[in-house]
Amino acid sequence: MVGVIFKREFSSFFATPVAYVFIFMFLMLSGVFTFFFGNFYERGQADLQPFFNFLPWLYLFLVPAIAMKSWAEERKSGSIELLMTLPVTTGQAVMGKFLASWLVLGLALLLTFPLWITVNYLGQPDNGTILAAYLGGWLLAGAFLAVGHCMSALSKNQIIAFILTVVVCFAFVLSGTSIVLNALKGFVPTLVLDMVASFSFMLHFEAISKGVLSLTDIIYFILSMFAWLAACLLIVEYKKAD
Amino acid sequence: MIQIKSLIKRFGDFVAVDGLQLEVKPGDIVGFLGPNGAGKSTTMKMITGFLPPSSGEILIDGESLAKAPINIKKKIGYLPEGAPAYADMTVLQFLHFIAQVRGFKGKEKNQRIKDVVEKVELQQVLNRPIENLSKGFKRRVGLAQAIIHDPLILILDEPTDGLDPNQKHQVRKLIQNLSKDKIVIISTHILEEVTAVCNRAVIIANGKKVFDGTPKELQQSSQFHNAVTIEFEGDKPDISQLKLAPGVTEIIERDSHTVSVIGHESYESLFPQIMDLVHLQGWHIKAMYNEVGQLDDVFRSLTKEEAA
Numbered sequence: 001m002v003g004v005i006f007k008r009e010f011s012s013f014f015a016t017p018v019a020y021v022f023i024f025m026f027l028m029l030s031g032v033f034t035f036f037f038g039n040f041y042e043r044g045q046a047d048l049q050p051f052f053n054f055l056p057w058l059y060l061f062l063v064p065a066i067a068m069k070s071w072a073e074e075r076k077s078g079s080i081e082l083l084m085t086l087p088v089t090t091g092q093a094v095m096g097k098f099l100a101s102w103l104v105l106g107l108a109l110l111l112t113f114p115l116w117i118t119v120n121y122l123g124q125p126d127n128g129t130i131l132a133a134y135l136g137g138w139l140l141a142g143a144f145l146a147v148g149h150c151m152s153a154l155s156k157n158q159i160i161a162f163i164l165t166v167v168v169c170f171a172f173v174l175s176g177t178s179i180v181l182n183a184l185k186g187f188v189p190t191l192v193l194d195m196v197a198s199f200s201f202m203l204h205f206e207a208i209s210k211g212v213l214s215l216t217d218i219i220y221f222i223l224s225m226f227a228w229l230a231a232c233l234l235i236v237e238y239k240k241a242d
Numbered sequence: 243m244i245q246i247k248s249l250i251k252r253f254g255d256f257v258a259v260d261g262l263q264l265e266v267k268p269g270d271i272v273g274f275l276g277p278n279g280a281g282k283s284t285t286m287k288m289i290t291g292f293l294p295p296s297s298g299e300i301l302i303d304g305e306s307l308a309k310a311p312i313n314i315k316k317k318i319g320y321l322p323e324g325a326p327a328y329a330d331m332t333v334l335q336f337l338h339f340i341a342q343v344r345g346f347k348g349k350e351k352n353q354r355i356k357d358v359v360e361k362v363e364l365q366q367v368l369n370r371p372i373e374n375l376s377k378g379f380k381r382r383v384g385l386a387q388a389i390i391h392d393p394l395i396l397i398l399d400e401p402t403d404g405l406d407p408n409q410k411h412q413v414r415k416l417i418q419n420l421s422k423d424k425i426v427i428i429s430t431h432i433l434e435e436v437t438a439v440c441n442r443a444v445i446i447a448n449g450k451k452v453f454d455g456t457p458k459e460l461q462q463s464s465q466f467h468n469a470v471t472i473e474f475e476g477d478k479p480d481i482s483q484l485k486l487a488p489g490v491t492e493i494i495e496r497d498s499h500t501v502s503v504i505g506h507e508s509y510e511s512l513f514p515q516i517m518d519l520v521h522l523q524g525w526h527i528k529a530m531y532n533e534v535g536q537l538d539d540v541f542r543s544l545t546k547e548e549a550a
Contacts (some may be wrong), residue, residue, distance in 0.1 A: 008328070011335070077329060078323075079329075081292050081322040081326060082320075085291060085318070087313075087344070089312060241292065
């Protein structure tokens with residue numbers, strides 16, 4: 001049943017211009033960030049760090065845009081009443097929707113392959129590291145997306161869902177940066193500080209993108225996806241008829 | 243069989259459905275009536291498993307909806323109010339999706355879609371996105387998805403709302419042609435619809451059941467049931483003679499040139515003798531007819547009593 005929901009959601013991205021616009025913007029912006037701001041050529045290093053350094057910031061605004069309509073639209077148009085009276089569990093619906101948008105994000109990420117070809121043409125990069133970083137990027141996208149689906153379930157209004165998602169994701173990105181950690185230092189015990197840092201999407205992603213594919217980081221992303229999707233499920237159950 | 247036991251639904255302080263008891267058997271086509279906000283849609287949403295009841299129980303074929311929601315949802319076809327659908331899909335894509343969710347594959351799926359498209363006449367809009375369809379077609383798409391799996395229980399929330407008279411007729415015919423061992427529950431504002439398609443009428447007001455019987459019984463509870471109504475040409479003459487006729491219990495003046503003559507229950511029809519009287523008195527009349535009962539009046543008195 002997850003498969004049926006998944007198929008409907010996935011094709012709905014391509015029935016409207018949403019997926020095309022998203023992929024186009026993603027590819028264009030990732031190019032701009034990598035080559036102009038990331039100094040891809042000037043660095044003289046055969047790797048994709050300039051691209052992966054900007055990826056979280058790119059996702060911060062683009063993933064909420066993909067996620068915002070997932071549940072908000074269902075509730076606004078009333079089609080949620082149809083969906084929830086079909087022999088489908090809420091869990092299956094949540095999963096199907098999530099996987100469909102996650103695959104769109106994966107597709108967009110795959111389509112950055114010209115960057116990979118370029119770097120391989122110019123030098124001898126560590127392709128293992130690049131592969132790990134791509135996997136990390138997809139996991140990061142999934143974590144952002146799960147937050148987005150949860151926020152979309154919270155509000156009928158897509159704009160509100162978008163803003164909430166950006167804010168929450170921003171908090172999760174920032175929580176590992178020195179700005180936040182320095183500000184908190186002295187106020188809170190080290191244990192809390194470590195906890196705040198460990199919640200950061202950024203630290204886990206940076207580890208993977210440097211080629212350190214540790215199980216902890218992978219599990220961290222998978223757990224955060226499950227946690228946000230579980231919250232999403234509860235919110236859908238609770239608010240579906242509002 | 244649907245058994246609804248002491249069903250209550252509260253939204254905050256507001257009680258939308260208040261201790262509803264109802265049993266619906268296969269073969270029943272129930273017209274579910276009530277003023278706006280009486281709790282019709284809320285009740286339907288609970289039967290279809292969309293809303294959980296605040297208290298009370300819904301059993302379908304002896305199985306509790308709360309315990310086996312998926313199993314029960316498979317038996318139900320539901321047209322929600324306003325016939326929501328996925329607007330960006332074409333009619334065909336949408337029906338394929340529904341058929342797949344309903345568990346059909348391959349040849350059977352295609353056959354089901356073909357049948358249902360013929361039944362509700364969607365051939366000409368199959369490849370159009372649902373968002374571009376007229377209200378009538380949208381409603382028909384909603385009906386199609388509700389009957390695609392030939393459900394034992396069909397629940398339709400205002401299926402003819404916003405349709406033109408031809409489309410209304412078509413939808414009613416469709417409902418009548420469903421096989422006889424099904425349960426159909428239709429909510430509507432249109433009282434004539436109940437007499438036209440239903441064999442049972444249930445009226446609720448303020449979340450409580452105020453009437454449960456056949457549409458005929460509903461008509462019979464009208465004070466104008468079996469009354470003879472006379473429309474005079476111009477203002478009505480002295481009609482004191484009418485009162486003296488045998489069997490007449492009451493004369494009700496409807497307006498300046500219309501009166502209704504109400505007879506005693508034991509008189510099957512007053513028509514012939516009133517006719518004679520009219521001739522005898524030499525009254526000029528425009529029309530004279532037997533009334534079956536004013537459903538509007540019954541509806542109003544039933545639902546107002548409850549509100550008062």
